[in-house]
Amino acid sequence: MAAEMFRAVPCFSCSLLFLLVLFASLIVQHCSGGDTISWSQSLNGNQTIVSKEGHFELGFFSPGNSKNFYIGIWYKKVSPQTVIWVANREVPISNAASSELKITENGNLALLDHKKAIAWSSKSVLHQANSTEAVILDTGNLILRDSLNSSSIIWQSFDHPTDTWVPGGWLGMNKITGEYQSLTPWKNSEDPAPGPFIDTIDPSGLNQFLLMWNGTEVYWRSGVWNGYSFSETPGMNRDPDYITNFTDDHEKRVITQATSFKDVYIRNMMDTSGQNKQWLWTIETQAWMVVWSQPAACDVYSVxxxxxxxxxxxxxxxxxxxxxxxxxxxxxxxxxxxxxxxxxxNLPCSNDNSTVAETEGFLEMYITRLPPGSQPLTGLTAEECKQACLKSCYCTALLLWQRMLNMECGSPKH
Structure with a gap:
């Protein structure tokens, strides 16, 4: 009898144990609150992970009135939400609740949409999945590392900035891989897809940074690093609590920044207007302030x-x-x-498409300049310039201005 009872008890206990294990396995499928995503865990919906000291948070977000969702990193203590990095900036997802950010079987960190298709991946070196973890650091850096050796970093977001870099991060070039760490602005406040501007280190090899439009037109230069600052960037390194350094060695050409400020956040970003701006947030003001920007807004090419x-x-x-x-x-x-x-x-052109109707006129504008790449026609009077444009239906714009008593006439190329 005792033997029969002994045999019956484990059967019941086994079933109960199985249910407990099953329940536990369901719990660990999703993580929220800590700073780590481990193997067999994932993020979806409103779940986030937060850096140890609570400075940065990672999760799904939807900018402005957009109905699209992205994986991003933002300041935990700052309101309104200020995003410093976006994973799937060119591939938004429509449903955060049925999507998930997880470590895949090949050890990559990946975002899977509601159809389980990969919307974004770290594309890192293949690694054993069950010993890989993703951690958000208090610098704002998201790293993928070996859980058995925390110093072994497989991939990190600081190597792939979007529109912002913060102290502890870097911009420049990896000489070994040939990769550039550049900034490209959001298209607009509701779309983090890359805009037409870029902040990048000079690809010619000069130790300076360039602001470019469409990858072709340079409209601002930082000036070459002189060992202390960039020659055309006044005011650098005046504050001993906020220092900029430039490193050029056999591995990299990068700019880094370090700060000893407390209760202060500093970020450098490529604005949607094509300007490079530095922002400051303090616990006293609870607001962002622009402390530096280059160039002047109207000096940005084709802004x-x-x-x-x-x-x-x-x-x-x-x-x-x-x-x-x-x-x-x-x-x-x-x-x-x-x-x-x-x-x-549309311009009312003649039948042969060669002249503009005589009823068309010109609008006089002041303090105006032709954009770069225009085709000036010098030595013409104002009337001659007008007539030259009227004779061509393809003359779509005309700007006139007086410079040194010589009239110039031109048509922009775009």
Whole structure:
């Protein structure tokens, strides 16, 4: 009898143990609150991980009124939400609740959408999955490392910045891999996809940084590093609590920044306007302040797009000339002016498409300059310049201004 009872008890206990193990396995499938995503864990919906001292948070977010979702890193203690890094900036997902961020079988960190298709991956070196973990650090760096050897970093977000870099991070070039750490702005406040501007180290080999439009037009240079600062960037390294360094060795050419400030956040970002800005947040002000920016807004190449007018005294910075309208009113509402302006009505051209109707005229504009790449026609009077444009239906814009008593006439290339 005792033997029979002894045999019956383990059967019941086994079933109970199985249920407990099953319940436990369901619990560890998702993680929230800690700083780590381990093998067999994942993030979805409103779940996040937070750095140990509570400075940075990683999870799903949806910018502005957008219905798209992204994996990002933002300041935990700052409101409104300020994102410093985005994983899937070009491949948004539509449903965060049914998507997940997890470590895959090959040891990569990946974002799977609701169809379990990979929307983003770290594309790191293959590693044993059950000994790989993702950790968000108090510097804002997301690292993928060997859980058995925490000093063995497999991949890190600081090697792949988006529009922002923070103290502890770096910008420049890895000489071994040939990879560049550059900044590209969000397209607008609701779309983190890359905009047309870039902040990058000079690919020619000079130890300076360039701001470029469309990868072709350089509109600002930091000046070459002189051992203490960049020659064309005034005010650097004046504060002993915030130091910028530049390293050029056999492995890399990078700029780094370090700060000893407490209760202060500093970030450098490539703004959607094409400016490089440095922002400061303090616990006293509870707000971001711009402490440095280059270049002046209207010195950014094509910041207002084709036929747009940049005016520092305007509330919206960019506007369209009389007879023109924004190509995309929605984008302009989000301060994304890159699409520029277009005519409200087409030019009435002659049948042979060679001349413009005599009823067309010209709008006189002041304090205006032709954009780079224009084709100037010198030595013409104002009337001769007008007639030259009227004779061609392909002359879509004309700017006139007086310089040193010589009239110049030209048509922008875009």
């Amino acid at each position: 207002c797009g084709a036929f747009g007018i940049c005016d520092l005294n305007s509330k919206t910075l960019c506007s369209c000339p009389l007879g023109f309208k924004p190509v995309s009113a929605r984008e302009w509402d989000l301060n994304d002016w890159n699409s520029g302006c277009t005519r409200k009505t």
